[in-house]
Amino acid sequence: MSTWPDTRILDLLGIDVPIIQAPMAGATTTAMVIAANQAGALGSMPAAALSIEQLRDALNTIRQASASPINVNFFCHQPPAADNARDHRWKTLLEPYYRELGADFDALTPVSNRAPFDEAACKVVEEFRPEVVSFHFGLPEKALLDRVKATGAKVLSSATTVEEAIWLEQHGCDAIIAMGIEAGGHRGIFLSDDLDTQIGLMALLPQIVDAVKVPVIAAGGVGDARGIVAALALGASAVQIGTAYLFTPEANVSVSHHYALRHAQASETALTNLFTGRPARGIVNRVMRELGAINPSAPAFPTAGGALMPLKAKDEAGFSNLWAGQALRLGRDISTYDLTRQLAEQVLAKIKRH
Numbered sequence: 001m002s003t004w005p006d007t008r009i010l011d012l013l014g015i016d017v018p019i020i021q022a023p024m025a026g027a028t029t030t031a032m033v034i035a036a037n038q039a040g041a042l043g044s045m046p047a048a049a050l051s052i053e054q055l056r057d058a059l060n061t062i063r064q065a066s067a068s069p070i071n072v073n074f075f076c077h078q079p080p081a082a083d084n085a086r087d088h089r090w091k092t093l094l095e096p097y098y099r100e101l102g103a104d105f106d107a108l109t110p111v112s113n114r115a116p117f118d119e120a121a122c123k124v125v126e127e128f129r130p131e132v133v134s135f136h137f138g139l140p141e142k143a144l145l146d147r148v149k150a151t152g153a154k155v156l157s158s159a160t161t162v163e164e165a166i167w168l169e170q171h172g173c174d175a176i177i178a179m180g181i182e183a184g185g186h187r188g189i190f191l192s193d194d195l196d197t198q199i200g201l202m203a204l205l206p207q208i209v210d211a212v213k214v215p216v217i218a219a220g221g222v223g224d225a226r227g228i229v230a231a232l233a234l235g236a237s238a239v240q241i242g243t244a245y246l247f248t249p250e251a252n253v254s255v256s257h258h259y260a261l262r263h264a265q266a267s268e269t270a271l272t273n274l275f276t277g278r279p280a281r282g283i284v285n286r287v288m289r290e291l292g293a294i295n296p297s298a299p300a301f302p303t304a305g306g307a308l309m310p311l312k313a314k315d316e317a318g319f320s321n322l323w324a325g326q327a328l329r330l331g332r333d334i335s336t337y338d339l340t341r342q343l344a345e346q347v348l349a350k351i352k353r354h
C-alpha cells in the first residue's frame with residue numbers, strides 16, 4: 001500500500017498505513033498492538049496502567065511477535081501533593097452510595113494510580129528502544145525527554161489547542177496528535193485546565209496544521225474510512241483511532257463497558273473528572289448523572305478514583321469509567337487486523353475515486 005497522498009508519517013515512523021492504533025490504558029492489550037502492527041499500522045502500548053514489570057513483560061511479548069515499529073505511551077503528570085481534607089470531603093460526598101450498596105465506608109480507601117513517566121520508565125525505553133514514544137499531558141522534564149530522544153525514538157504528544165501544538169513543536173515533538181473534543185479517554189490538555197478551550201477536530205486540526213511544521217495526526221471521532229478521508233483532507237498526515245478499537249475482541253473491557261459501548265447513543269458521552277480527577281470522555285452512567293460529570297470536589301489526578309473502587313465492586317456499570325468517544329456508534333465487532341486493513345483499503349478506494 002504505497003499510494004498514500006502524504007507519506008510524511010509513514011516515512012517518519014516506518015509504517016505502511018497512516019493509522020495509529022491508539023494507546024488506551026487498561027483497554028489495549030499486547031494482542032491488539034501485535035495485530036495492528038501486522039496490518040501495517042502503528043501499534044501503541046500504553047504504560048499508565050502497568051507496573052514497570054508488567055510493561056517489560058508486555059514489550060517482551062510484542063517484540064517476540066513482531067519486528068515492526070511500536071509506540072510506547074506514557075502519562076507525564078506530576079503526582080499531586082497529599083490532601084487528606086479534600087480526600088475526606090470527596091469520600092463523605094460518596095457516603096450515601098457506600099450505605100446504599102453495602103460497601104465498608106470505614107475501610108482504608110484503595111489507591112487509584114496512573115504511573116507517570118519517570119526514571120524507571122525511562123530505563124525501560126532505553127532498554128527496549130521503541131521506535132516511537134508518545135506522551136499524554138505534555139512532555140516529561142527535559143533531562144528525561146533528552147534521554148528518550150537519545151535512543152532514536154520519535155516523540156509524539158497530544159495537543160488539544162493550537163497553543164499546545166506550538167508548545168509541543170517548540171519542545172521537540174516530531175509529530176503532534178491533534179486531539180479533538182470528540183475523543184474518548186483523558187483529554188491531553190496541559191497548558192490550561194479551562195475546558196472552554198477544548199474544541200472539535202474539524203476546527204482544531206486545520207488550525208494546528210497551519211501553526212506547526214511537523215506532521216499532524218488527527219484524533220477524536222475518527223471512526224471509519226469517511227473520517228480518515230476527512231482528516232487527510234484537513235491536512236492530517238495520519239489518524240489515531242481509539243474507540244473503534246474498543247469493539248475488537250483484542251480489547252480488554254469490562255462486561256459493563258462492553259455492553260455500554262454497544263448500546264449508548266452518540267449523545268450519551270460526556271467529559272468527566274469523577275474517575276481520576278482529570279477530564280476524560282466516557283459514557284454517562286449513574287455516578288456521572290447524579291454527582292455531575294464535572295464535580296469540583298473530585299481529588300487531583302490520578303487519585304479521585306480510589307474512593308469509587310469499593311462502589312465499582314458493587315455496581316460496575318454505575319460507578320466505573322466507561323471511556324468512549326463521540327463516534328462510538330460507528331464501532332463494529334471486527335478484529336483489530338481486519339478493522340485496520342479494511343479502513344486502509346476503503347480510504348485508498350475513496351481517495352482514488354475523487
Ligand SMILES: Cc1cc2nc3c(=O)[nH]c(=O)nc-3n(C[C@H](O)[C@H](O)[C@H](O)COP(=O)(O)O)c2cc1C
Nearest residue numbers: 022024025046136183184185220221242243323325
Ligand atoms: C479507553 C481509552 C483509554 C485511553 N487511554 C489513553 C492513554 O493511556 N494514553 C493516551 O495517550 N491516550 C489515551 N486515550 C486517548 C486515545 O489514545 C485517542 O487519542 C482517542 O481514543 C482518539 O479518539 P477516539 O476515541 O474518538 O478514536 C484513551 C482513549 C480511550 C477510549
